[in-house]
Amino acid sequence: NAGVMQNPRHLVRRRGQEARLRCSPMKGHSHVYWYRQLPEEGLKFMVYLQKENIIDESGMPKERFSAEFPKEGPSILRIQQVVRGDSAAYFCASSPSDTSYEQYFGPGTRLTVT
Amino acid sequence: AQSVSQHNHHVILSEAASLELGCNYSYGGTVNLFWYVQYPGQHLQLLLKYFSGDPLVKGIKGFEAEFIKSKFSFNLRKPSVQWSDTAEYFCAVNALGYGNKLVFGAGTILRVKS
Numbered sequence: 351n352a353g354v355m356q357n358p359r360h361l362v363r364r365r366g367q368e369a370r371l372r373c374s375p376m377k378g379h380s381h382v383y384w385y386r387q388l389p390e391e392g393l394k395f396m397v398y399l400q401k402e403n404i405i406d407e408s409g410m411p412k413e414r415f416s417a418e419f420p421k422e423g424p425s426i427l428r429i430q431q432v433v434r435g436d437s438a439a440y441f442c443a444s445s446p447s448d449t450s451y452e453q454y455f456g457p458g459t460r461l462t463v464t
Numbered sequence: 465a466q467s468v469s470q471h472n473h474h475v476i477l478s479e480a481a482s483l484e485l486g487c488n489y490s491y492g493g494t495v496n497l498f499w500y501v502q503y504p505g506q507h508l509q510l511l512l513k514y515f516s517g518d519p520l521v522k523g524i525k526g527f528e529a530e531f532i533k534s535k536f537s538f539n540l541r542k543p544s545v546q547w548s549d550t551a552e553y554f555c556a557v558n559a560l561g562y563g564n565k566l567v568f569g570a571g572t573i574l575r576v577k578s
Contacts, residue, residue, distance in 0.1 A: 353507075383565065392468070392554060392568035406563045441508065443566075451496045451515070451558045453566060455508035 352377065354444050354456035355424075362462045369429040369436070371459045375444030381405075382425040383443040383453055384417060393441060399425060400448070432463045466491045466559045470569035477545050478577050485540040485572050487555030496558040497538040498566065499529055503551045511553070514538065525549070547578040 355374040363369050375382050380401050385393040398406040399419035410417070414432075419425040429436055439460050443453035471486035489495065499511040512523025519531040529540045538555060552573045556566040 381564070385566075385568075390473075390570070392470075392570040393556075393566075395565040395567065398564055406565060408563075409565070445564070448564060451564060452498075452510065452513060454510075455500070457507040 354442055354454055356440075356442050356456035356459050358459060359457060360460050360462070362464060363432050364464055365433055366431050369432050369461055369463075371427040371429075371440050371442075371461070372424040373427070373442030373444075373456060374424040375442075376446075376454055379444035379446050379454070381445045381448060381450075382419050383445075384425075384427050385441045385443065387439040387441065387458075389438075396427075405448075429461075432461075434463050437461055437463045466557060466562065466567045468555055468557050468567050468569040470553075470555055470572050472572050473570065474573050474575070476575045476577065479547055480544050481576075483540070483542040483545050483549070483574070485553055485555075485574070487538045487540065487569055488536050489538070489555075489557045489567075490536065491557065491559045494560040496560070497529075497531060498556040498558075499523065499527070499538075499540050500554045500556060501551050502554070502571075508554070511540070545574075545576050547576045550574060550576045 382399045384396040387393045395409040397417045414430045416428045439458045441458045442456045468489045497514040500508045501511045514521045514531045552571045554571045555569040
């Protein structure tokens with residue numbers, strides 16, 4: 351019974367490049383959450399998606415960041431024109447419904463911007 | 465905005481010592497409360513949760529937590545720690561009426577000396 355999968359686990363990008371982070375939720379889960387963890391800080395909520403819908407993007411930076419969760423395939427967090435301050439661990443979590451508050455986390459993608 | 469504070473960022477204990485990690489949150493309404501653990505090199509795992517009912521909740525591996533509504537606290541306890549409890553512990557809150565997102569504390573790194 352596979353858990354939440356994220357890839358890549360490590361990603362290195364130069365300033366100005368694009369970063370694409372992928373998340374496959376647990377089987378049977380249709381709700382996905384993205385969180386970012388900066389060094390020495392806790393996880394900060396970014397965005398909450400259902401299949402083909404963004405439900406809550408109150409934690410997303412206004413520029414350069416976008417997320418999608420298509421009908422088929424994984425959820426994608428996209429960061430355009432990365433800057434050094436984007437270096438962080440990005441975690442994805444999933445839940446089976448919008449009334450299930452328990453979230454299951456993936457292993458994270460560690461993004462390093464050089 | 466809701467916030468979660470964890471009192472100690474680093475805790476060092478000897479095996480068999482008792483553990484208490486503090487967690488306080490700022491939100492006056494109904495909350496769901498969680499403790500997650502991240503062992504070295506692994507992803508976040510749910511340790512225990514509180515939704516309603518008995519404010520003393522039991523989790524995995526001998527951990528428990530007590531919800532004290534009047535103090536806005538949800539402290540994690542374990543009577544006797546083991547070397548294998550070395551990990552980072554995160555308290556998280558979901559505030560009802562503010563969507564499904566979790567608000568995390570900054571984490572407490574526990575090191576247990578054998």
